[in-house]
Amino acid sequence: MFFRCEREPFLQAIQAAQRAVSSRTTLPILSGLLLNLEDGTLTVTGTDLDLGIETQFGVEQKEPGAMVLDARALADIVRRLPDRQVELSLDAATHLARITSGPAHFEIHSLDAADYPALPDPGEGLQWSVSYPVLRQLIRFTTFAAANDDTRASLNGALLELEDGEAHMVATDSYRLALFVQPQGAATSVKALIPAQTLQEVAKLLVDVPEAQAQITLGKSHALFQLGSTRVVTRLIDATFPNYRQIIPASFVTETVVDRLALQSALERASLLSRGGAVIVKMEISADQLQISASVPDEGDYREALPAQSTGEDLEVAFNARYLLDALRVIPNAAVRLRCTGSRSASLLMPEGPLAGGPATATSPAPDAARQQGDAPAAPEEAGGASAESASGGRFVYMVMPVMYR
Amino acid sequence: MYSFEQLAGQERNIRFLRGAIRQARWIHAYLFLGPEGTGKKTLALAFAKALNCLDQQAFQAGQACGMCRSCQKIEHGNHPDVHLFQPQGTALRIDQAREIRRLAELKPYEGRYKVFILDQAERLTAEAANSLLKLLEEPPDRCAFILLASDLGAMLPTVVSRCVTVRTQPVPTAQMEAILQERARADGRELDPGDVRVACALAEGSVGKARDLAEGRLAGLRQAALQFVLNVGRWSAADCLDFSAHWEDKREEAGLLIQLLQGIYHDLLWIKLASGLAQGYLLHPDQAPALAEAARTLSLDAILQSLQLCRWVERQLDRNLSVRLALDVLLLDLRECFAGRDVPLVATEYEGG
Numbered sequence: 001m002f003f004r005c006e007r008e009p010f011l012q013a014i015q016a017a018q019r020a021v022s023s024r025t026t027l028p029i030l031s032g033l034l035l036n037l038e039d040g041t042l043t044v045t046g047t048d049l050d051l052g053i054e055t056q057f058g059v060e061q062k063e064p065g066a067m068v069l070d071a072r073a074l075a076d077i078v079r080r081l082p083d084r085q086v087e088l089s090l091d092a093a094t095h096l097a098r099i100t101s102g103p104a105h106f107e108i109h110s111l112d113a114a115d116y117p118a119l120p121d122p123g124e125g126l127q128w129s130v131s132y133p134v135l136r137q138l139i140r141f142t143t144f145a146a147a148n149d150d151t152r153a154s155l156n157g158a159l160l161e162l163e164d165g166e167a168h169m170v171a172t173d174s175y176r177l178a179l180f181v182q183p184q185g186a187a188t189s190v191k192a193l194i195p196a197q198t199l200q201e202v203a204k205l206l207v208d209v210p211e212a213q214a215q216i217t218l219g220k221s222h223a224l225f226q227l228g229s230t231r232v233v234t235r236l237i238d239a240t241f242p243n244y245r246q247i248i249p250a251s252f253v254t255e256t257v258v259d260r261l262a263l264q265s266a267l268e269r270a271s272l273l274s275r276g277g278a279v280i281v282k283m284e285i286s287a288d289q290l291q292i293s294a295s296v297p298d299e300g301d302y303r304e305a306l307p308a309q310s311t312g313e314d315l316e317v318a319f320n321a322r323y324l325l326d327a328l329r330v331i332p333n334a335a336v337r338l339r340c341t342g343s344r345s346a347s348l349l350m351p352e353g354p355l356a357g358g359p360a361t362a363t364s365p366a367p368d369a370a371r372q373q374g375d376a377p378a379a380p381e382e383a384g385g386a387s388a389e390s391a392s393g394g395r396f397v398y399m400v401m402p403v404m405y406r
Numbered sequence: 407m408y409s410f411e412q413l414a415g416q417e418r419n420i421r422f423l424r425g426a427i428r429q430a431r432w433i434h435a436y437l438f439l440g441p442e443g444t445g446k447k448t449l450a451l452a453f454a455k456a457l458n459c460l461d462q463q464a465f466q467a468g469q470a471c472g473m474c475r476s477c478q479k480i481e482h483g484n485h486p487d488v489h490l491f492q493p494q495g496t497a498l499r500i501d502q503a504r505e506i507r508r509l510a511e512l513k514p515y516e517g518r519y520k521v522f523i524l525d526q527a528e529r530l531t532a533e534a535a536n537s538l539l540k541l542l543e544e545p546p547d548r549c550a551f552i553l554l555a556s557d558l559g560a561m562l563p564t565v566v567s568r569c570v571t572v573r574t575q576p577v578p579t580a581q582m583e584a585i586l587q588e589r590a591r592a593d594g595r596e597l598d599p600g601d602v603r604v605a606c607a608l609a610e611g612s613v614g615k616a617r618d619l620a621e622g623r624l625a626g627l628r629q630a631a632l633q634f635v636l637n638v639g640r641w642s643a644a645d646c647l648d649f650s651a652h653w654e655d656k657r658e659e660a661g662l663l664i665q666l667l668q669g670i671y672h673d674l675l676w677i678k679l680a681s682g683l684a685q686g687y688l689l690h691p692d693q694a695p696a697l698a699e700a701a702r703t704l705s706l707d708a709i710l711q712s713l714q715l716c717r718w719v720e721r722q723l724d725r726n727l728s729v730r731l732a733l734d735v736l737l738l739d740l741r742e743c744f745a746g747r748d749v750p751l752v753a754t755e756y757e758g759g
């Protein structure tokens with residue numbers, strides 16, 4: 001194996017594939033990246049067996065071949081190479097890889113490429129084409145609500161549902177649930193429970209190319225995301241996701257509209273009472289005011305009143321401040337609406353009015369046949385405002401369970 | 407190589423496991439039970455290879471070809487369906503058990519069977535063991551669990567009862583010597599029969615340990631120990647200290663050296679007490695004439711005292727006495743013994759060094 005290439009695309013490919021390399025792997029080969037050179041194309045692959053990322057780019061091929069190099073070492077070396085050109089070769093007899101760039105010359109050990117596992121083939125499955133901005137939005141608005149390492153497997157994923165021309169993505173850790181609805185689904189109906197961490201890695205690979213389309217294949221046990229020259233293959237979670245449609249409340253006893261930034265800053269102030277720990281905030285909702293208070297034993301008390309426009313009964317309800325903040329940080333609108341069903345049952349937090357065209361909002365129309373509405377022409381990005389047209393027509397619903405306030 | 411062929415003295419276990427593969431029965435949960443170093447892990451990995459061998463003919467015969475991609479990956483510890491779990495610190499913990507449960511629910515990545523090998527399974531915490539009970543009782547499809555343990559008493563009975571027990575035995579010394587020589591010859595090498603004999607004696611029934619000793623540091627050490635005992639009568643104190651300096655900071659090798667010295671004095675004792683005895687009783691029969699010569703010049707008391715000194719310094723070494731100091735003391739005292747002078751054992755004098 002022998003090739004010459006530009007350092008930058010090589011480094012980018014390494015860093016993309018490295019996202020799938022786990023530091024906790026028990027198989028030595030998986031701490032490496034597979035470099036496979038064929039027909040002038042270098043394919044760089046990383047995997048932890050649950051998630052696999054491979055990305056391709058063109059190089060000046062002198063001799064085809066394959067090898068596995070330690071991912072961390074390779075990334076560190078290539079990042080610091082002095083020249084824009086890199087030359088890499090493998091000595092088949094000694095298994096030493098030689099990396100040369102300008103005056104710098106490295107020799108590092110390689111592992112046998114034949115030991116590297118092949119990425120799974122998702123097989124025949126539903127194909128869905130979605131624009132980068134829309135996909136990023138689906139991921140950004142939901143995956144934060146998933147559990148991280150829960151023994152209930154279904155809570156570690158986000159459910160992607162394509163149905164009736166809509167795409168739903170939803171995630172929950174059983175204390176809160178985030179749902180994003182995009183009126184641009186595929187024609188057929190399909191469900192897939194995708195690991196939330198995989199989706200977050202996918203989002204990081206969605207570079208800012210508004211016109212770009214992600215091609216998603218949802219197979220029986222695996223999903224494939226084709227993002228330009230990068231492929232992400234992930235295992236799907238084989239578990240039943242809670243029936244979220246049934247648990248989202250439809251009628252409310254109290255609703256209040258409040259300035260989003262004001263609420264977010266107030267909750268951030270309340271959180272100062274506890275370093276790292278959970279802070280429970282009590283909300284007293286009355287006609288024109290939202291009174292927020294928190295009390296942490298041995299730390300102190302906090303109290304603040306925000307102007308609000310409420311309807312329905314006066315209500316006292318308490319939440320974990322972090323759960324509200326997680327959602328407030330992704331909502332681009334100037335105002336949010338809190339809809340409560342009581343002090344012991346679920347509340348909804350949502351943007352007031354259509355979702356604003358904030359930084360997270362899609363701006364490109366999707367060419368998919370199934371789209372029905374919401375493909376408004378690309379709008380310039382706005383800081384967000386209650387009156388702003390939603391560029392993508394997406395809908396965000398966040399359900400959060402109240403807690404007991406002592 | 408992890409293969410059935412490499413496992414000497416386990417013919418019955420191998421026949422049993424091959425039968426299990428051939429008949430596709432009992433491929434669920436096993437307990438491989440036997441002393442350290444009796445080949446439990448090798449047997450488990452050989453079994454994993456046979457379960458996943460890509461050579462259809464070999465698989466159907468309950469064997470592994472050793473050449474295919476699957477066999478190679480297992481040999482290198484790189485097979486995505488063969489998982490070896492070892493204690494983290496002192497225990498196999500609940501988060502490891504959770505990972506096992508998670509992996510067990512998944513289909514094999516590329517192999518025929520997922521194989522979970524739990525090394526030192528007696529170190530499963532009660533919580534971890536309990537969380538695996540259901541899995542051991544009804545393993546998901548295409549899953550094999552192999553628990554390796556040397557101490558049955560430390561295992562939860564509920565775990566043991568869910569496994570098929572396969573016992574591994576220490577290999578008799580004579581058989582072990584033959585195995586070591588055979589393997590060395592297969593690799594195109596010849597081992598010194600004296601070294602092999604001593605290695606097998608020190609290995610406590612473990613072929614793996616004997617091989618490590620015979621192919622590793624034992625060779626030079628045995629010669630050094632023999633050289634010392636046979637020549638110390640002509641050595642100065644400075645010679646002894648020079649000799650001792652070789653093992654500065656090499657605690658393990660120093661311990662081995664002391665064991666070897668003991669073995670040699672033991673041979674001297676046998677020659678002294680049972681002269682005319684067949685050489686087969688000696689640990690170093692290849693050195694019989696030289697040992698007989700040394701035995702003639704030494705008194706019985708000197709030999710007994712030398713043995714005592716070796717044991718005493720060995721204990722001091724276990725108590726973390728500095729290696730250099732321990733050997734200095736031992737070698738100088740042995741020299742005194744050889745010269746027929748009485749050496750008192752004053753334990754407190756050297757302690758805490």
Ligand SMILES: [Zn+2]
Nearest residue numbers: 459471474477
């Ligand atoms: Zn094979």
